[in-house]
Amino acid sequence: MSTFKDSVDKALNNPNLGGALGRFSEAYAVARLKAYEGIDIEALRNRVAAIKGYAAEHMEELAEQFTKMATARGAKVFRARSPQEAKEYIANLCREKGVKKIVKSKSMASEEIHLNEHLQKQGLTVNETDLGEWIIQLAGQKPSHMVMPAIHMTRDEVADLFSKEVDERLSNDIPKLVKVARKELRSKFLEADMGISGGNMAIAETGTIALVTNEGNARLTTSLPKIHVALVGLEKLVPTWADAAPILVALPKSATSQLLTSYVSLITGPTPNDDGSMKEMHIVLMDNRRSEMAADPVFKQALQCIRCASCLNVCPVYRLVGGHVFGHIYTGGIGTILTAWFDELKKSEDIQGLCIQCGKCKEICPGKIDIPGLILEIRRRLVQEQGQSVTQKAIFSVVNNRHLFHGMLRAASKAGKFMAKDGFIRHLPMFLSELSEFRSLPAIADKPFRDVFDTIKQPVLPGKVAFYAGCLIDFAYPEMGEKLVKILNKAGYNVTFPKGQTCCGAPARYNGAYEVAAGNATDNINALLEKDVDYVISACPTCTGALKHEFIDVYENLGQRDKLPKARRLATKTMDFSTFVKQLVDEGKLSFKEGVDLGKITYHDSCHLKRTLHAEKEPRQLLTQAGYEINEMFECDTCCGMGGSYSIKFPEISKPILTRKLTNIKATDCKTVAMDCPGCVMQIRGGFDKEGSKIQVKHTLELLADALK
Amino acid sequence: MFDLFKAKAEAVSAEVHRFATKKEGLDFIRQLMTTEGIADEPQSYAVWTECPFLEGVDRDELVKEFPGLKFNVTRTFAEQSKIGITQMHWGLANTGSVCQNSTPAEERLASSLSWIHVAILGTDQILPDMPTLLEKVDPKDCAYLAIISGPSRTADIERVLTIGVHGPQRLVVVCIDDLGGTN
Numbered sequence: 001m002s003t004f005k006d007s008v009d010k011a012l013n014n015p016n017l018g019g020a021l022g023r024f025s026e027a028y029a030v031a032r033l034k035a036y037e038g039i040d041i042e043a044l045r046n047r048v049a050a051i052k053g054y055a056a057e058h059m060e061e062l063a064e065q066f067t068k069m070a071t072a073r074g075a076k077v078f079r080a081r082s083p084q085e086a087k088e089y090i091a092n093l094c095r096e097k098g099v100k101k102i103v104k105s106k107s108m109a110s111e112e113i114h115l116n117e118h119l120q121k122q123g124l125t126v127n128e129t130d131l132g133e134w135i136i137q138l139a140g141q142k143p144s145h146m147v148m149p150a151i152h153m154t155r156d157e158v159a160d161l162f163s164k165e166v167d168e169r170l171s172n173d174i175p176k177l178v179k180v181a182r183k184e185l186r187s188k189f190l191e192a193d194m195g196i197s198g199g200n201m202a203i204a205e206t207g208t209i210a211l212v213t214n215e216g217n218a219r220l221t222t223s224l225p226k227i228h229v230a231l232v233g234l235e236k237l238v239p240t241w242a243d244a245a246p247i248l249v250a251l252p253k254s255a256t257s258q259l260l261t262s263y264v265s266l267i268t269g270p271t272p273n274d275d276g277s278m279k280e281m282h283i284v285l286m287d288n289r290r291s292e293m294a295a296d297p298v299f300k301q302a303l304q305c306i307r308c309a310s311c312l313n314v315c316p317v318y319r320l321v322g323g324h325v326f327g328h329i330y331t332g333g334i335g336t337i338l339t340a341w342f343d344e345l346k347k348s349e350d351i352q353g354l355c356i357q358c359g360k361c362k363e364i365c366p367g368k369i370d371i372p373g374l375i376l377e378i379r380r381r382l383v384q385e386q387g388q389s390v391t392q393k394a395i396f397s398v399v400n401n402r403h404l405f406h407g408m409l410r411a412a413s414k415a416g417k418f419m420a421k422d423g424f425i426r427h428l429p430m431f432l433s434e435l436s437e438f439r440s441l442p443a444i445a446d447k448p449f450r451d452v453f454d455t456i457k458q459p460v461l462p463g464k465v466a467f468y469a470g471c472l473i474d475f476a477y478p479e480m481g482e483k484l485v486k487i488l489n490k491a492g493y494n495v496t497f498p499k500g501q502t503c504c505g506a507p508a509r510y511n512g513a514y515e516v517a518a519g520n521a522t523d524n525i526n527a528l529l530e531k532d533v534d535y536v537i538s539a540c541p542t543c544t545g546a547l548k549h550e551f552i553d554v555y556e557n558l559g560q561r562d563k564l565p566k567a568r569r570l571a572t573k574t575m576d577f578s579t580f581v582k583q584l585v586d587e588g589k590l591s592f593k594e595g596v597d598l599g600k601i602t603y604h605d606s607c608h609l610k611r612t613l614h615a616e617k618e619p620r621q622l623l624t625q626a627g628y629e630i631n632e633m634f635e636c637d638t639c640c641g642m643g644g645s646y647s648i649k650f651p652e653i654s655k656p657i658l659t660r661k662l663t664n665i666k667a668t669d670c671k672t673v674a675m676d677c678p679g680c681v682m683q684i685r686g687g688f689d690k691e692g693s694k695i696q697v698k699h700t701l702e703l704l705a706d707a708l709k
Numbered sequence: 710m711f712d713l714f715k716a717k718a719e720a721v722s723a724e725v726h727r728f729a730t731k732k733e734g735l736d737f738i739r740q741l742m743t744t745e746g747i748a749d750e751p752q753s754y755a756v757w758t759e760c761p762f763l764e765g766v767d768r769d770e771l772v773k774e775f776p777g778l779k780f781n782v783t784r785t786f787a788e789q790s791k792i793g794i795t796q797m798h799w800g801l802a803n804t805g806s807v808c809q810n811s812t813p814a815e816e817r818l819a820s821s822l823s824w825i826h827v828a829i830l831g832t833d834q835i836l837p838d839m840p841t842l843l844e845k846v847d848p849k850d851c852a853y854l855a856i857i858s859g860p861s862r863t864a865d866i867e868r869v870l871t872i873g874v875h876g877p878q879r880l881v882v883v884c885i886d887d888l889g890g891t892n
């Protein structure tokens with residue numbers, strides 16, 4: 001087992017960590033919405049993204065303007081290209097001014113360049129003053145969360161650390177521990193020769209540094225010592241003074257669910273010291289590959305980040321393993337991206353794999369960053385740089401050969417005692433065993449849908465729909481395909497099943513193998529557009545997303561522009577099952593049996609249906625019209641842990657995510673849970689089977705089929 | 710505007726009091742200094758920074774009443790004080806914040822080192838929100854714009870909200886209706 005896998009296991013087995021992060025993320029979701037009450041979040045996100053996007057595009061120009069304005073106000077601005085230059089500038093300044101003692105308020109940029117270690121090596125005393133940062137400094141650790149650096153530690157651990165520091169046995173009473181910190185650090189503030197802060201914004205128009213804090217330590221850091229150094233990354237630049245307002249509106253709400261933090265300070269040039277002298281103010285504007293990032297057409301959007309960390313708070317993986325595993329200084333999904341740039345691509349190799357691509361973070365990011373998209377791009381570049389591993393290549397070649405794939409799966413499921421019983425495989429041989437450890441797998445159908453299809457008799461109807469099955473319906477759930485044909489026949493559509501269709505390319509794409517994905521795209525486009533049809537319909541949201549968006553994306557990414565027109569043609573014809581059926585019902589082509597009460601069910605939003613295809617209302621409306629009453633579960637739109645090949649690569653993470661989902665479903669007391677994705681059906685059905693639960697797990701189409709007239 | 714300001718400020722644990730006249734406001738502050746036992750010894754001082762509110766106030770009389778009250782706001786007095794009194798320039802209704810041009814060091818010493826920050830505010834200086842504030846303030850005339858919402862707080866240990874880390878443990882806002890024009 002690799003050391004990375006070890007660290008994942010260790011994190012998963014740390015009950016304090018999982019407990020703290022889990023409780024926090026649950027509370028956060030509610031508190032955040034409350035903080036945004038009465039605010040048009042989408043308009044605000046657009047505003048923030050536009051301001052930061054503009055700043056990224058005009059980085060150099062704004063850096064020059066900032067330098068000019070801040071200099072005019074009496075600050076010294078140093079442009080550091082590399083971490084080394086930044087560290088040396090500050091160390092030299094200390095030497096020159098005879099600085100011995102430094103206090104710091106929170107700065108992720110200083111963590112990024114390991115500033116403390118550098119200054120301590122020069123014999124300087126450096127004290128973090130943000131409570132969380134001080135705790136991890138005493139513990140000799142790195143932050144595990146960008147806003148709450150010590151969230152992984154318990155009050156007992158903190159009491160131990162503080163006891164050692166003040167040489168007195170302290171209890172784990174939190175208010176008392178906070179008082180101890182106040183007292184200890186107050187004397188350090190008063191003695192310090194220099195205060196180092198970060199900066200939440202650097203306003204180019206005015207040369208202003210903005211600091212957003214709660215504890216009051218930044219106010220002391222920038223007031224008591226006679227020298228103030230602000231270490232600020234170039235991505236913190238914003239064009240104008242007025243631009244600061246929307247960011248100050250969004251940041252506290254997204255970061256800590258506060259309307260505003262206790263203290264916001266907008267500092268423009270040096271201020272007087274309390275002895276009447278003028279403060280020396282130095283601003284280190286650090287590049288460390290940010291300008292390179294700004295020039296990258298794909299990654300420049302990562303500079304729209306305002307470091308609110310809300311992407312961590314909603315991430316189903318982060319809340320299980322925390323930032324010491326999922327991240328490296330900068331944590332979670334965005335941390336993975338920043339690590340790949342500010343540190344090196346290779347450093348992100350392990351951690352990028354942790355993203356299950358659920359898209360939760362993207363939906364709430366105030367900077368509107370496509371975090372999962374950028375992580376895929378990292379994956380792609382890693383593959384480009386290092387090549388695909390041999391086993392992965394072998395898997396893709398099998399997946400791409402439909403007959404071989406089906407044959408192999410069947411052989412595996414039939415091999416002796418692994419024989420499937422009542423539709424499930426509960427044990428798998430050898431290397432596949434982890435797959436069925438926490439959930440049973442569907443038995444491989446005797447006849448894949450492609451063969452079943454030929455036996456279905458359809459009347460001759462005016463409309464034409466091509467059905468794209470995807471692997472799971474084709475090989476595991478052919479009965480779903482049959483039901484779909486029946487439903488569409490009722491609406492007046494003949495269904496065709498173009499036999500040339502193959503894997504949608506999602507597995508290859510998710511593993512960074514874009515060439516393979518492009519090959520899949522081409523085969524599918526040719527097959528699906530071969531005969532003229534009105535619509536192309538899929539009952540798998542991941543496949544639908546591939547047909548509608550990813551084929552285009554993959555071609556664009558590889559520069560295969562000649563293939564785009566056909567890909568776009570396919571995209572306009574493609575719809576997911578529920579959205580299409582909703583349309584048919586609205587057009588009067590389908591109607592439900594009247595006056596039936598089918599009882600209560602709950603509904604699980606599949607990641608790609610909700611966040612790629614934006615179809616959260618359609619299935620609910622259809623199921624309600626059919627006669628079901630929907631009883632919403634807690635976290636209905638949180639990932640089930642399937643994530644395609646993710647559950648093969650990280651079964652240990654997939655499992656607890658699934659457990660949470662099962663618990664939330666059970667808490668509704670419903671006997672049936674509906675969803676629109678065969679992958680989620682496989683995961684959740686398998687989970688309940690393993691538990692011996694009788695809860696029915698159904699694709700929406702299975703429930704609708706019997707309810708339609 | 711005041712009602713919203715008060716509601717939002719109290720939601721972040723600030724205490725808000727409103728008075729019609731300066732005299733009533735002053736009486737309230739005197740009362741607070743009595744309750745808090747302001748005395749001429751370390752840890753018990755009160756510091757009060759130079760401000761329009763003090764115009765026409767008999768400071769000698771006040772110091773006679775409270776020998777621990779210091780109008781000369783030094784680092785030592787501020788650090789050893791129980792109460793820091795400053796006059797704020799603006800309020801923000803939708804976040805319950807008080808704002809000040811804190812360029813003079815004394816303003817920051819008094820409002821960040823003491824245990825109780827008393828923030829005097831003209832009721833008519835309450836603005837609707839942050840964008841309005843930034844329109845009003847020109848950083849050319851304001852090197853240190855401080856926006857304060859409630860007391861100092863942290864949730865860094867097990868996310869338990871704890872009040873009074875490095876800054877004041879109480880923020881007492883004294884709104885006065887007839888301060889008008891003294892900004």
Ligand code: SF4
Pocket residue numbers: 254304305306307308309310311312334364365366367368369371
């Ligand atoms: S990526 Fe978005 S959500 Fe994550 S820290 Fe940055 S701004 Fe916040």
Ligand code: SF4
Pocket residue numbers: 311314315316317318332333334354355356357358359360361362371372
């Ligand atoms: S896409 Fe999902 S798993 Fe990936 S970083 Fe975002 S929230 Fe986490």
